[in-house]
Amino acid sequence: MTVLPIVISPDPRLKQRSEAVASITPDIIALVENMFDTMYASNGIGLAAVQVGVLTRVIVVDTEWHPRERHEHTIAIRGNPIALINPEIIHSSEDERSHDEGCLSFPGHYSEVIRPDSITVRYQNLQGEECTLEATGLLSTCLQHEIDHMNGIVFVDHISRLKREFIMRKLIKAQKNATTFDS
Numbered sequence: 159m160t161v162l163p164i165v166i167s168p169d170p171r172l173k174q175r176s177e178a179v180a181s182i183t184p185d186i187i188a189l190v191e192n193m194f195d196t197m198y199a200s201n202g203i204g205l206a207a208v209q210v211g212v213l214t215r216v217i218v219v220d221t222e223w224h225p226r227e228r229h230e231h232t233i234a235i236r237g238n239p240i241a242l243i244n245p246e247i248i249h250s251s252e253d254e255r256s257h258d259e260g261c262l263s264f265p266g267h268y269s270e271v272i273r274p275d276s277i278t279v280r281y282q283n284l285q286g287e288e289c290t291l292e293a294t295g296l297l298s299t300c301l302q303h304e305i306d307h308m309n310g311i312v313f314v315d316h317i318s319r320l321k322r323e324f325i326m327r328k329l330i331k332a333q334k335n336a337t338t339f340d341s
Contacts, residue, residue, distance in 0.1 A: 160192045161199045162210040164262050167312060167329055172263055176206070176213045176308040179243050182286050186216065190241045190284060193218045202262045204300040206307035209263050215244045217304040221296045240291070245281035245305055248290070250274035257299045259313045267325045271316045273302050 165171055179186055189212060197205040197218055207216040220239040253275040260268040276294040279301055283289050293301055303313055314322040 159195045162192050162196045164196070164200060165209050165211050166265065166333070167261075167263050167314075168326060169263075171208055171211060171213065172307070172312055173310045174208070174213055175310050176208050176215045178215050179282075182243060182282065182284060186214075186243070187284060189214075189216060190218060194220075194239055194241075197262075200262050203296075204304045205262065206304045208307050215308050217242050217245060217301075217308065219297070219300050219304060221300050241284055242279065242281035242291075242301075243283070243286075245279050245301070245308075247277050247302070247305060248280045249278040251276040255295075255299070257296070259299065259303060261303070261313050263312065264314065264325065264329065267314075267328070269314065269317045269321055269325070271299075271303075271313055273299055273316075277302060279305070 189207060189210075193205050193207065193210060193216070196210060197203070197220070203221045204217065204219040207214045218239065218241050222238045251274045254272050255275040256270050256272050258268050259271045275298060276292065277298050279291045279293065281289055281291065291301075306312065306315075314325055
């Protein structure tokens with residue numbers, strides 16, 4: 159198990175477009191495994207490779223997992239983990255829904271984001287097979303959020319300028335305080 163460091167905003171990598179995966183190599187498979195470890199260890203439900211500093215079009219999601227206490231240790235009960243290579247949204251519903259979103263790259267910050275309620279995603283699985291996935295509700299929101307990451311879009315880009323500036327000021331202040339404390 160390798161838990162990778164999470165890239166925290168305003169790191170400029172989060173605003174860059176990720177590159178397509180040309181072929182699924184042992185390095186890509188290891189990246190996916192490490193991303194799942196990182197996502198579960200961070201109590202997330204989705205993670206894009208850019209969030210661990212790798213600018214490649216890979217995401218992992220599991221909107222059904224939950225931690226459970228047992229013998230003084232928290233263990234993750236995996237729900238429905240999905241790794242998506244080169245995912246792209248090929249259809250979005252006209253119906254929209256609002257969801258309270260957070261992001262591991264914006265620790266402690268949440269905001270309502272309006273997105274299409276259902277989507278269809280085309281992607282490759284770890285065997286290199288082309289697949290499609292129809293998603294609604296939380297899974298749809300999570301996939302859209304992670305696919306945005308690969309396009310250099312973060313969830314605060316979907317909220318008002320005032321809210322976005324407030325969150326960014328708090329993140330920058332927290333990073334300055336952490337840097338001052340570490341020195």
